[in-house]
Structure formats: C-alpha cells, structure tokens
Amino acid sequence: MNEKVVKNMIWFRRQLRIHDQPLFECFDSGTEGVIGVWVLDPREHTAQVGGFTRTGSHRMRFLLETIAELRAAMRRMGSELIIRIGKPEQILPELTETLGIDRFHFVEEPGSEERSIERAVINRMQTNATGLSPETLLEIEDPGTFARELPEVFSSFRRHVEKRLDYGQPRPAPERLRPVKTPADFESGEIPTLDQLGLFDEVADPRGVMQFRGGxxxxxxxxxxxxxxxxxxxxxxxxxxxxxxxxxxxxxxxxxxxxxxxxxxxxxxxxxxxxxxxxxxxxxxxxxxxxxxxxxxxxxxxxGASLFHRTGPIDLDLEYRNDPEMFEHWRNGTTGIPLIDANMRELKGTGFMSNRGRQIVASFLSKNMNVDWRWGARWFERCLIDYCPAANWGNWSYSAGVGADPRGFRGFDIARQARSYDPRGDYVAKWLPEEVGHLDGMSRHAPWDHGGPTPVVETSRSLDEARVRWEAASMIHRTRLEGR
Ligand SMILES: Cc1cc2nc3c(=O)[nH]c(=O)nc-3n(C[C@H](O)[C@H](O)[C@H](O)COP(=O)(O)OP(=O)(O)OC[C@H]3O[C@@H](n4cnc5c(N)ncnc54)[C@H](O)[C@@H]3O)c2cc1C
The missing domain is CATH 1.25.40.80 (Serine Threonine Protein Phosphatase 5, Tetratricopeptide repeat)
Incomplete structure (x- = not known):
C-alpha cells in the first residue's frame, strides 16, 4: 500500500529566492511534497493611486524577471511554482482545495495592507495554514512582541540590539524537493508580460548607475x-x-x-x-x-496604518498647500533646480536614485514645495525598483518630520548639498546636459545666475517658511501631549 505523502504549498511573497528561505523549514523535504505559488495582486501593482499605477514598468520588469528565475529554480529542484493573477484571498483557498493540499505556509509581512490580506487568506482557507513571523536580520524570536517595545529612535534601537542580539545565520537550502502531483489538466500559469499588465515596456536610461536585472x-x-x-x-x-x-x-x-x-x-x-x-x-x-x-x-x-497617514506615526498635524503644479514640476524634474531635477529624472528614467538624492528631493517636496509628503512617497512607490513599504514610508515620514526622528526641524539647504556632494557639477551635467552642460563646476548648480530660467521655488525663503510651520505644529503637538 502506498503511504500518503503530505502535500505542502508555500506562498512566495517577498522572499523570492532559494537561499536562506524560511519557507523551506516548514516541511520535511525528504518525505513531504511541496509546490510553490506566487500571486500578482492587481490591488498592489496595477491599481491607480493618486493618478498613476502603483507599480511602474521598471519595477514590474525587475519583479517579473525575479519570478521567472524563481520558477526555473523551483523546477530545477524538482517542484513547481504556480503563477496566478488576482486576489490571494480568493485564489489561494481555491487552489489548495483543487490540489488537495494538507498544509499551507507563508511568511507574514510587516505592512498593514499585507497583513489584512494574510488575515483574509487564513479566514477563507479550509486547509491548515501557518504564517511564519516576518523575516528579520537579527535573531529576534518574536518580532511582533519585539516591535511593540521598539524604541521610537533608531540610535536607541541600534545600541540595544548591538549589545543583546546576534545576526541570524542564513538557512541552508535543500538540494531536491518532492513535487506535489497535479491533475493532468492543471495549468501552472504563465508569467504575464508588461504589455498584458497594461504597462509600457520602457527601456532603462543607459545613464543609470547600472543595469539592474531581477532574480x-x-x-x-x-x-x-x-x-x-x-x-x-x-x-x-x-x-x-x-x-x-x-x-x-x-x-x-x-x-x-x-x-x-x-x-x-x-x-x-x-x-x-x-x-x-x-x-x-x-x-x-x-x-x-x-x-x-x-x-x-x-x-x-x-x-501599522498610521505610517501612511499625513500626520505620520507621531501624529504631528502639519498642513500642506498641495499645489498640483508644484508636484508635477517635482516628479518630472522641471523645478529649475539642477540637483532636484537631475535626481528626479534619474528616478523616472531608471527606477533608482542614490540615498543622498532621495533625502534631498524628499525634504524639498515636503518642506520647500509644501506638498504632502505622501504624494512623493506614492511616486517613489511607483518608480523605485527597490520599493519596500517599510523603508519607503519610514524614510519619507522621517524626512517630512512626522516619523522616527528625534531631532527638531530637518530641512536640506540645496546649495550646501550641491557643494558637498556634487562640487564639480558632474552629476547634474550628466542628467541635464542641455540645461547645465555648457557651464562649469558649481555654476552648474545655479544656471539662473548665467542666463537660465528662474526656479519655481526660492529655496532659502521657502525653507524658512517650512521651519515656521513645523515649529507651530510642534508647539500644538507638545501642548496636546502635556494635556493628556
Ligand atoms: C525618501 C526615501 C525613500 C526611500 N525608499 C526606499 C525604498 O523604497 N526601498 C529601499 O530599500 N530603500 C529606500 N530608501 C533607503 C535608501 O535610500 C536605499 O535603501 C538605498 O539608497 C539603496 O541603495 P544601496 O542598496 O546601494 O544602499 P547601500 O548604501 O549600499 O545600503 C545597503 C542596504 O542597506 C539598506 N538601507 C540603506 N539605507 C537605508 C535606509 N535609509 N532605510 C532603510 N534601509 C536602508 C538597504 O537595504 C540597502 O540596500 C529610501 C530613502 C529615502 C530617504
């Protein structure tokens, strides 16, 4: 008599790899069967938010390349990766039924949207489903409990963990996987093309820092x-x-x-x-x-969700003027300020921007332009090939002064940033050859002094105004906290 082989399904979300794969620890690869699944959720990718799709073509291409490689790796190991497009909470319970899956496993994500989808999947699933704790770099036994006690300030967190916690060791990968038998007419699903997802197949600008290939x-x-x-x-x-x-x-x-x-x-x-x-x-x-x-x-x-609110996790009530024209200048790189425009054109053309650039343009949008920081965070979400909800919204709220920042008002002086990080103007000349290529050195950062157009914002006055707004909001915030 044949012994019944336990059938596992592993749902790949943001662990699209074989090495150091926590999902491979959920079953005995020697005796149990396993099949993988990846679901492209249109709410997360192709939905329109704030006038543009949540995932742009550079990011989507990188993601699809990664999926193609993961599927090939799963096949090489003897298993399969099923691909579906739709809502995980509808697709996954159906799929586990169809394939007679005994156990379903996934890794929880820290984001509030992702967590509500996880809950919906579990609620509808008949199969035994297990969510592993969110992945961590450090050996944190229970990230949920640890997060509840998390200091608000990075330096306190760092001091604490460096004294008490070890870095986690990458997990070994099994060499072979036992497949789960699927019915003869079962379709594993095709990887969609950008075109099928309604995205224009944009070629990355060759001036980018490098050509990124997913996988x-x-x-x-x-x-x-x-x-x-x-x-x-x-x-x-x-x-x-x-x-x-x-x-x-x-x-x-x-x-x-x-x-x-x-x-x-x-x-x-x-x-x-x-x-x-x-x-x-x-x-x-x-x-x-x-x-x-x-x-x-x-x-x-x-x-949780407070990270996506205008007032951020610290609940600081900063109001914004929100001039749509200003936002268009910012996102298209047409403010007339070379350091901003070069960075924004790099982002749009390639899906990448340096950390220095991100800090400068984020401060500029929310402080100098007086535009809701979330508009910028959404544009980053659309463009960045490295978009990550925690890093993006965490850094944006920090830059806007409503997040994890212990210090007072932080605004970037653009001229000073230019002097420190692009003193010869090479970076701006690369991205704005027509506007500043004919100029030399630091003059590339001030084309208006050499016959060029006046920028849409006067940088130092607008920063002073932002400081006044921030100080007023902080005073009300402090008074409210003291009154509690
Ligand atoms: C407004 C703003 C938005 C951002 N959005 C994202 C985002 O969506 N996704 C993202 O991965 N990073 C984001 N960052 C953080 C940082 O800019 C990028 O991680 C970094 O520029 C990526 O380049 P790198 O891999 O060469 O970084 P390196 O300097 O080589 O750093 C190594 C790694 O450390 C991590 N890291 C570095 N800086 C940060 C940081 N400030 N916050 C969190 N992780 C960091 C990244 O995983 C990075 O790959 C954002 C920063 C700002 C200011």
Whole structure:
C-alpha cells in the first residue's frame, strides 16, 4: 500500500529566492511534497493611486524577471511554482482545495495592507495554514512582541540590539524537493508580460548607475562582485553618499526589496569579508545600514496604518498647500533646480536614485514645495525598483518630520548639498546636459545666475517658511501631549 505523502504549498511573497528561505523549514523535504505559488495582486501593482499605477514598468520588469528565475529554480529542484493573477484571498483557498493540499505556509509581512490580506487568506482557507513571523536580520524570536517595545529612535534601537542580539545565520537550502502531483489538466500559469499588465515596456536610461536585472542569481552575483571582486566594501563609508556610478554603494536594495537577496546573507558575507580581507568602519557601516532597514520594518510592524497617514506615526498635524503644479514640476524634474531635477529624472528614467538624492528631493517636496509628503512617497512607490513599504514610508515620514526622528526641524539647504556632494557639477551635467552642460563646476548648480530660467521655488525663503510651520505644529503637538 502506498503511504500518503503530505502535500505542502508555500506562498512566495517577498522572499523570492532559494537561499536562506524560511519557507523551506516548514516541511520535511525528504518525505513531504511541496509546490510553490506566487500571486500578482492587481490591488498592489496595477491599481491607480493618486493618478498613476502603483507599480511602474521598471519595477514590474525587475519583479517579473525575479519570478521567472524563481520558477526555473523551483523546477530545477524538482517542484513547481504556480503563477496566478488576482486576489490571494480568493485564489489561494481555491487552489489548495483543487490540489488537495494538507498544509499551507507563508511568511507574514510587516505592512498593514499585507497583513489584512494574510488575515483574509487564513479566514477563507479550509486547509491548515501557518504564517511564519516576518523575516528579520537579527535573531529576534518574536518580532511582533519585539516591535511593540521598539524604541521610537533608531540610535536607541541600534545600541540595544548591538549589545543583546546576534545576526541570524542564513538557512541552508535543500538540494531536491518532492513535487506535489497535479491533475493532468492543471495549468501552472504563465508569467504575464508588461504589455498584458497594461504597462509600457520602457527601456532603462543607459545613464543609470547600472543595469539592474531581477532574480536571485543576479543578486548573489552583485553581492560577490561588489564586495569581493571589486573590493568596494572597504571604502563604503567614504563613498556611500555619492551619486554617480555603480560602485559608490552596494545597490543591493532592489534584490533585498523583493527578497531575491536576504539581508542575513549580505551580513554573513560582510563578516566573511572581515575575516578574509579587512575589518574597518566601512565593513561595519554596511551592517549599520542593514540595521536601518531592520528598524523600519519593525517600526512599520509597530505603527501599522498610521505610517501612511499625513500626520505620520507621531501624529504631528502639519498642513500642506498641495499645489498640483508644484508636484508635477517635482516628479518630472522641471523645478529649475539642477540637483532636484537631475535626481528626479534619474528616478523616472531608471527606477533608482542614490540615498543622498532621495533625502534631498524628499525634504524639498515636503518642506520647500509644501506638498504632502505622501504624494512623493506614492511616486517613489511607483518608480523605485527597490520599493519596500517599510523603508519607503519610514524614510519619507522621517524626512517630512512626522516619523522616527528625534531631532527638531530637518530641512536640506540645496546649495550646501550641491557643494558637498556634487562640487564639480558632474552629476547634474550628466542628467541635464542641455540645461547645465555648457557651464562649469558649481555654476552648474545655479544656471539662473548665467542666463537660465528662474526656479519655481526660492529655496532659502521657502525653507524658512517650512521651519515656521513645523515649529507651530510642534508647539500644538507638545501642548496636546502635556494635556493628556
Ligand atoms: C525618501 C526615501 C525613500 C526611500 N525608499 C526606499 C525604498 O523604497 N526601498 C529601499 O530599500 N530603500 C529606500 N530608501 C533607503 C535608501 O535610500 C536605499 O535603501 C538605498 O539608497 C539603496 O541603495 P544601496 O542598496 O546601494 O544602499 P547601500 O548604501 O549600499 O545600503 C545597503 C542596504 O542597506 C539598506 N538601507 C540603506 N539605507 C537605508 C535606509 N535609509 N532605510 C532603510 N534601509 C536602508 C538597504 O537595504 C540597502 O540596500 C529610501 C530613502 C529615502 C530617504
């Protein structure tokens, strides 16, 4: 008599990889069967919010490339990845019924939207379903409980975890998987094309920092190439604020965002680098940045939907003028301020922007232009190939002064940023050859002094006004807190 093989289904969400895969720990790969599933949820990707689709073509291409590679890897291991388009809470219960699945597994996500979908899936599912805790870089036993106690300020979090917690070790991957038998007429589903999803197949601007290709193997290759072959980690702390070229920072973020690369894997390789090559402030600093990522994920888990409100998790009631024309200038890179325009054109043309650039343009939109920071966060969501709800909304609320920031008013002085980070004007000349290419050095940052058009915003006065608005709102906020 044949012994009944337990059938598992694993739902891939933002862990689109084989290495360090928590879902592979949910079953016994030697004796039990497994099949994977990935669902493209139109609410998350093709829906229109604020006048544009939530996922633009650069990000979607990267995601679909990642899925294609994951499917090939699952097949190589002997299993399959089913692909569907629709609402997970409708598709997954049906699918588990059709295939007679015994156990269904997924990894919880920190985002409030993702969590409500998880709950809906579980509520409708007849099969035994298990949600693993959200992925963490550190050994955190129960991220939900940990998040409830999370300090509001990154530096307190960092000091606490560096004293008490270890970095998690990447998990080993099984070599083979036992397949789940599917009926003869069962369709595994095709990977959609950009065209089928209503997206224009845009070619990334060749001026971008690098050509990003989705998928686990490209992510792992980038990790080895940047860290070991190029040996760039040893200088990372000195170069990370630059804006030009492939090497100033790791560029791991697009792979980390979809989970084609795991943060534990990156940290583990940085420790190997320290053993094999050198250990210095830079080698530590990459993990410091990964801790920021970890902090924002826990911060989202703690604050839930309030992170997406205008007043942010700290509930600071800042009002905005919200001039749609200003927003259009910002997102299209036509403000007349080279440092803003170059960064915004890079984002639109390639789906990437440096961390320095992101901080500058975020401060500029919410402070100088007096536009609701969430409009900017949504535009980033659409464009960024590394879009990650926790990092994007966490950083945006921080930049707007309504998030995890202990200090008072923070606004960027654009001229100073230009002097510090693009003193020769090479970055702006690359992205705005017609506007500033004929000028030299710092004059590229002030074309209006050389016959160019006046910018749409006067930078220093608008920043002063923003400070006044922020101080008034903070005073009301403090009074309200004291009155509680
Ligand atoms: C307004 C704004 C929006 C942002 N939106 C996103 C986003 O949607 N997705 C995203 O991954 N990052 C976001 N960031 C953080 C940061 O800009 C990017 O992670 C970084 O620029 C990616 O490039 P890199 O991989 O070369 O980074 P590196 O400098 O090489 O850093 C290594 C890794 O550390 C993590 N990291 C670094 N800085 C941060 C940070 N400030 N917050 C969280 N994680 C960080 C990333 O995973 C990154 O890949 C945002 C920052 C700002 C200011």
């Amino acid at each position: 686990e193997s490209s992510g792992l290759e980038r990790l080895e190439q940047w860290m070991f072959h190029g040996d760039h980690l040893q200088h990372y702390k000195q170069t990370r604020n630059e804006m030009l070229g492939p090497e100033y920072s790791s560029k791991f973020s697009p792979w980390l965002a979809v989970g084609a690369l795991s943060s534990r894997q990156v940290a583990a390789r940085s420790f190997s680098y320290e053993e094999e090559r050198t250990k210095n402030e830079s080698t530590y600093w990459l993990r410091f940045e990964l801790l920021w990522r970890e902090f924002f994920r826990l911060h989202l888990l703690k604050h």
